Amino acid sequence: MIDIKLDIAGFYFRYETKIEEGSTVKQLMQKVKEETHTVGFQGAKLDFESECITINEMPKEFLDAITIEHTDTSARSGQKYGPGNNDVRLYPGGIYSAADEAGDFAIPSDNTQPFVATDRNKTGLLAWQYYVYDAKGVDVSRAPTTSATRRVIPYSKTITRDAEAIVGLQHDDTVVWRLIMVRTRPNGLLPPKMIHVCDDTADALPMN
Numbered sequence: 001m002i003d004i005k006l007d008i009a010g011f012y013f014r015y016e017t018k019i020e021e022g023s024t025v026k027q028l029m030q031k032v033k034e035e036t037h038t039v040g041f042q043g044a045k046l047d048f049e050s051e052c053i054t055i056n057e058m059p060k061e062f063l064d065a066i067t068i069e070h071t072d073t074s075a076r077s078g079q080k081y082g083p084g085n086n087d088v089r090l091y092p093g094g095i096y097s098a099a100d101e102a103g104d105f106a107i108p109s110d111n112t113q114p115f116v117a118t119d120r121n122k123t124g125l126l127a128w129q130y131y132v133y134d135a136k137g138v139d140v141s142r143a144p145t146t147s148a149t150r151r152v153i154p155y156s157k158t159i160t161r162d163a164e165a166i167v168g169l170q171h172d173d174t175v176v177w178r179l180i181m182v183r184t185r186p187n188g189l190l191p192p193k194m195i196h197v198c199d200d201t202a203d204a205l206p207m208n
Contacts, residue, residue, distance in 0.1 A: 002171040006032050006046075009178045011068045011096045012075040013044055022168030025130050025155040025175055026050075026061070044074040049099075050156070061156040063128045065099035066177060098179050101125040123187035128179055130155055135172035 001018040006028060008014075015032050023031075029048055036045040051064035075091035132141035141159050153159050158168045169175070 002169070002173075004028060004169055004172070005174040007174060007176045008046075008066055008068060009176055011066065011098075012070065012077060012091055013046065013068045014078065015043075015046070019169065021170060022158065024158050024168065025132070026063075028169060028175055029063075029155070042071065044071060045069040060154045063100070063130070063155050063177070065097065066128065066179075067095060067097040069095050098126070098128075100128045100179065123185050124181050124183040126179055127182050128177055131176045131178070132159060132169065133174045133176065134170065140173075 002021045004017060004019055006013075006015045006017070015036070017028075017031055017035060019028055019031050029046070033046050033048065035041070036043065045068070047067040047069070048063060049065040050061050052059050052061055070091070070093045072093040073090065075093060075096070077089040077091070079089070080087045081089065130141065131139050134140050141153065160167050
């Protein structure tokens with residue numbers, strides 16, 4: 001068994017557990033879901049849903065939605081606003097949920113053509129993407145392969161690390177999920193607004 005962390009960015013969910021070496025990201029998600037739904041568990045609970053998408057005539061399983069049910073004290077920001085151990089922002093308890101729109105892509109028969117949104121009024125789509133960081137903080141899930149191209153592995157499949165010939169999740173890995181916007185066509189300039197530009201000496205503002 002190996003130690004591993006799961007982080008859902010923007011949902012204030014961080015969880016540490018043990019899992020079999022070489023597991024997939026989906027197996028990790030299933031393990032965390034089971035543990036957080038154990039009778040008597042006091043922290044935030046994880047739920048998720050999958051979706052099967054056919055790409056190049058091959059069905060591939062992708063994560064579709066994530067739901068975190070927070071207690072009154074579990075939605076704690078990972079960013080500190082002060083030096084004390086408890087100087088973190090606490091958000092309200094309740095259900096935090098979001099689904100992606102990967103199923104709303106029209107996948108072209110010619111793989112050289114870009115994906116497009118089936119709703120032609122949309123200029124982009126939300127997508128859940130995972131990142132796997134090793135113990136040194138290196139992103140091993142989206143590193144270029146030997147062909148110098150990036151590839152996205154469905155979360156139900158085993159990731160590979162070409163340089164070390166290692167497959168699957170390893171000890172002290174951290175899996176991070178982020179909900180991102182993928183642009184499928186130009187969307188034009190944003191409307192102008194009044195902004196305050198900081199000088200180079202200004203301190204960085206804490207996130208979240």
